[in-house]
Amino acid sequence: MARAGLTTAGLTRAGAELADEVGFEQVTVSELARRCGVSVPSLYSHLASSRDLKTRIALFALEELADRAADAVAGRAGRDALVALGNVYRDYARQHPGRYAAARFRLDPQAAAGSAGARHSRLTRAILRGYRLGEEDQTHAVRLLGGFFHGFVDLELAGGFGHSVPDSQQSWQRSLDALDALLRNWPPAAQGPSGR
Numbered sequence: 001m002a003r004a005g006l007t008t009a010g011l012t013r014a015g016a017e018l019a020d021e022v023g024f025e026q027v028t029v030s031e032l033a034r035r036c037g038v039s040v041p042s043l044y045s046h047l048a049s050s051r052d053l054k055t056r057i058a059l060f061a062l063e064e065l066a067d068r069a070a071d072a073v074a075g076r077a078g079r080d081a082l083v084a085l086g087n088v089y090r091d092y093a094r095q096h097p098g099r100y101a102a103a104r105f106r107l108d109p110q111a112a113a114g115s116a117g118a119r120h121s122r123l124t125r126a127i128l129r130g131y132r133l134g135e136e137d138q139t140h141a142v143r144l145l146g147g148f149f150h151g152f153v154d155l156e157l158a159g160g161f162g163h164s165v166p167d168s169q170q171s172w173q174r175s176l177d178a179l180d181a182l183l184r185n186w187p188p189a190a191q192g193p194s195g196r
Contacts, residue, residue, distance in 0.1 A: 006038070008046045012056040019057055019098025024105070027098070029053055058105035059115050065092050065103055066116040069123050079180040081127040086149055086176055093153040104150065131183040141183060148179065 011032065018035055019027050028050045033040045047053050065088070072084040093100040107115060124145060128138045152172065155161060161168040 006036070006042065006046055008056070011036070011043065011046050011053070012060050015053050015057045016060055016096075016099050016102070019102055020096050021098065024054070024057070024098045024101035027054060027057065054102065054105055055107060055111055057099070057102045058107060059111065061096070061099040061103040062116040062120070064099065065089070066119040066123070068092060069120065073123060073127060077127075077130040079176075081130065082145075082180055082183070083176050085123065085127060086145075086172075089149045090153050090156075090172065093157060097157060100153070128183070131186065133183070133186055137186055137189075141186070145179065148175065 014036060015027055015032050018032060022031070029043050029047055030040050030050075032047075032053065033043050036043075047056070069085055069088045072088045073081045076084050089100075107117075121142060124142045125138050128141050131141075133141055152175065156168050161171065
């Protein structure tokens with residue numbers, strides 16, 4: 001029987017807040033129960049397992065991040081849209097490190113298909129259309145941008161840029177300028193059977 005006042009949505013949000021405080025990997029049903037001041041069995045009316053909780057937090061984070069990205073890039077094109085999108089990911093990771101980690105949680109195919117992950121791809125592709133890339137090159141560029149955004153943010157959050165100058169903000173801005181220049185001058189596909 002479900003405990004009065006507890007809802008799956010409320011527990012998911014509480015789990016997302018917990019993830020920001022203790023780290024996404026540390027989130028479990030038992031830790032959430034402690035945080036909510038209830039017994040573990042009372043949560044199992046709403047959550048099937050710790051994996052179910054993590055999946056729900058991941059879906060929540062993907063949706064929240066997609067909403068922010070859509071708002072940020074609305075009405076923008078080219079470099080302005082690229083910078084806005086990058087800043088959304090970086091700012092979200094700084095404000096909500098646990099949720100950001102959750103957004104990269106490996107989902108099962110059914111959960112992934114119903115997630116906001118596709119919205120992230122569509123937003124990025126919409127930005128890339130402003131650079132006049134073909135369909136296949138858009139796929140390469142989506143992967144490049146994802147690799148850069150997530151790689152930079154992961155290194156920055158881990159303190160990887162904290163011991164050198166210039167500061168990471170300058171590197172971030174220069175890197176976005178470099179990505180914009182690359183996207184405006186995307187190299188043609190290599191010719192030949194080897195793909196080189």
